[in-house]
Amino acid sequence: MPELPEVETTRLGLLPLIGQKVGKVIIRNAAMRWPVPAQLSDILPGQQLQSLQRRAKYILAVFDSGTLILHLGMSGSISLLQQDEPAQKHDHFEIHFMNGNVLRLRDPRRFGAVLWCEGEIERHVLLQSLGPEPLDDAFDGKVLYAKTRTRPAPVKNVIMDSSVVVGVGNIYASESLFRAGINPNTPANKLSKVRYQRLADEIKATLQDALKAGGSSLRDFFGTDGNPGYFQQQYFVYGRAGKPCRKCGGTIRSIRLGQRSTFYCPHCQR
Ligand SMILES: [Zn+2]
Numbered sequence: 001m002p003e004l005p006e007v008e009t010t011r012l013g014l015l016p017l018i019g020q021k022v023g024k025v026i027i028r029n030a031a032m033r034w035p036v037p038a039q040l041s042d043i044l045p046g047q048q049l050q051s052l053q054r055r056a057k058y059i060l061a062v063f064d065s066g067t068l069i070l071h072l073g074m075s076g077s078i079s080l081l082q083q084d085e086p087a088q089k090h091d092h093f094e095i096h097f098m099n100g101n102v103l104r105l106r107d108p109r110r111f112g113a114v115l116w117c118e119g120e121i122e123r124h125v126l127l128q129s130l131g132p133e134p135l136d137d138a139f140d141g142k143v144l145y146a147k148t149r150t151r152p153a154p155v156k157n158v159i160m161d162s163s164v165v166v167g168v169g170n171i172y173a174s175e176s177l178f179r180a181g182i183n184p185n186t187p188a189n190k191l192s193k194v195r196y197q198r199l200a201d202e203i204k205a206t207l208q209d210a211l212k213a214g215g216s217s218l219r220d221f222f223g224t225d226g227n228p229g230y231f232q233q234q235y236f237v238y239g240r241a242g243k244p245c246r247k248c249g250g251t252i253r254s255i256r257l258g259q260r261s262t263f264y265c266p267h268c269q270r
Contacts, residue, residue, distance in 0.1 A: 002072040004134070004167030005207055007057045009214035010078050014052055014059070017080065020097040021048050022063070029092040032107065033073060036093055036114045043116070044068075044095065055121075056130050056166035066118035069126065073111030079104045131165045134203050139165060141197030148188040148196070155191060156184035157258040159203070168203055171238045172210070174263045176202040178236045183269040184262050185255070209233070237263035 002010075022044045030036040047063040054060065059078075061068040070078065081102040087094070093105040093114050105112065117124050131147070132139040147164045148155070156177060159168050168176070177184045179202040182195060191199075213233050236246055241254035241263060250267040 001074050001169065002057070002076065003169040003171060003210070004057055005210035005214050007059060007072060007167075008054055008211060010072070011052050011054045011059050014061075014078065014080055014103065017049050017097060017101060017103065018052060019048065020099055020101060021046060023096045023098045026094045026096070027092070028087060028094075029110070031110060032092065033071070033111050033113045034115065037116050040068075040114070040116055049097075055127055055133070056162060058127065060121060062121075066116055067121045069113065069115040069117060069121075069124070070105065071113040073107055073109065073113065075109040076105060076107035076112035079106065129163055131161075131163050134165050134167055134207055139200060139204075141193060141195075141200040144196040144200055145191075145193045148191070151188040152190075153188055154185045154257050155182060155188040155199075156262055158188040159199070160258070160260075165203070167207070170260050170262075171235070172203065172206050174238045175236055176206040178264060178269060179206060181269055183266075184257060184264050237265060239263065 025041045025044045027036050027038065027041060030038065043065065044063065047065060050062045050064065052059065052061055057071060059070040061070065072078070081104060083100050084096065084102055087104070088106065090106045090108040091104050092107055092110070095103040097103075105114065115126075121127060132143060144159070144164070148158055151158050156173050158164055159176075160170065160173050174184065176199060180195070180199040182191065182199060210233060237252050240252045243252050244250070245252055245265040245268060248265065248267045250265055252263055252265055255262050255264075
């Protein structure tokens with residue numbers, strides 16, 4: 001599943017499109033998570049892409065009269081092609097710009113989304129209840145501490161709740177809890193301010209490391225299949241059940257928390 005670093009890297013890869021005008025829109029398959037609005041084919045042509053922003057895992061493409069909301073779902077990816085090339089089976093949506101560039105969305109499982117918003121984007125139903133961005137200065141241990149006082153659920157589930165903080169998916173939750181030395185099963189309301197400060201710092205550091213890994217794939221963004229794909233990284237615990245801990249040599253364990261696989265080292269994480 002594309003996580004926040006993949007989405008941010010995708011956004012960076014699309015930046016060359018800013019200032020370009022739309023020639024045409026092709027909707028090959030509107031049956032995404034929600035129907036792709038058919039009127040996009042009429043609305044977007046002639047409009048200029050003003051900016052590309054990101055909120056949580058939504059890419060926000062701001063045009064003259066509204067904002068296109070793009071989400072990659074479980075299996076989506078966006079390519080930026082320098083010229084039109086034959087579409088493949090899972091290429092569902094594309095924007096052809098007047099300079100010849102093509103933005104193409106591929107999504108085999110079709111849990112992704114293409115939506116259009118003409119009102120205030122912050123008030124859109126998908127965005128209005130989102131918590132802070134993890135990489136913003138406004139996100140820190142104090143925020144986590146304040147938001148968890150009445151939450152006895154396991155801390156891992158709570159940091160994956162997008163009303164607490166956005167963009168901390170399953171991989172980065174496991175990894176940042178390991179780096180902070182916190183057992184993922186700890187009730188969220190039992191952790192101290194000091195431990196939450198460490199956790200907030202490690203969430204930021206874990207995501208920054210992934211962004212750096214993604215930066216190296218950005219060079220190849222243009223071209224068929226030129227999307228950044230999914231980053232290959234060395235994880236401390238994620239996907240390593242039964243293997244030796246990279247820090248203490250003990251055995252990494254796997255448990256289910258909130259229906260998600262959770263990996264941790266019982267010795268390093270208390
Ligand atoms: Zn360990």
